[in-house]
Amino acid sequence: MGNTPKAMYLNCVQTLSLLLIISMIAITQGKRTLTCDSVFGAQEGDNCITIMQSFNLSADFFFKINPNISSDKIFVGQWVCVHGSLN
Numbered sequence: 001m002g003n004t005p006k007a008m009y010l011n012c013v014q015t016l017s018l019l020l021i022i023s024m025i026a027i028t029q030g031k032r033t034l035t036c037d038s039v040f041g042a043q044e045g046d047n048c049i050t051i052m053q054s055f056n057l058s059a060d061f062f063f064k065i066n067p068n069i070s071s072d073k074i075f076v077g078q079w080v081c082v083h084g085s086l087n
Contacts (some may be wrong), residue, residue, distance in 0.1 A: 036065060038083035042074045057080040 040051060048069065052062045063069065065084040074080065 001022040032086045034065060034067070034081075034084060034086055036047055036081035038081070039079045040082045042076055042078045044076055046076075047074055050073045051080055051082065057082065 026055070040055070048059075048062065048073070050060060051057075051074070064086060065081045069080070
């Protein structure tokens, strides 16, 4: 196989496949496991700030242990992790 379009296409596909495999390995190596040890059921008037203050949590830690929460919108009855760890 010389420099035919087919050979160049196959070489490109092979290179992209290799890069995809390498990036997937890098992503899985960096994943951390979340363990939630205690949850709190949100009540009327609660929001992220009031919950963080009630349980003395930093915003960084709160959002790390609650990856499903991306804003300050919490609904009544929503389970929020208030004590956990990342391993």
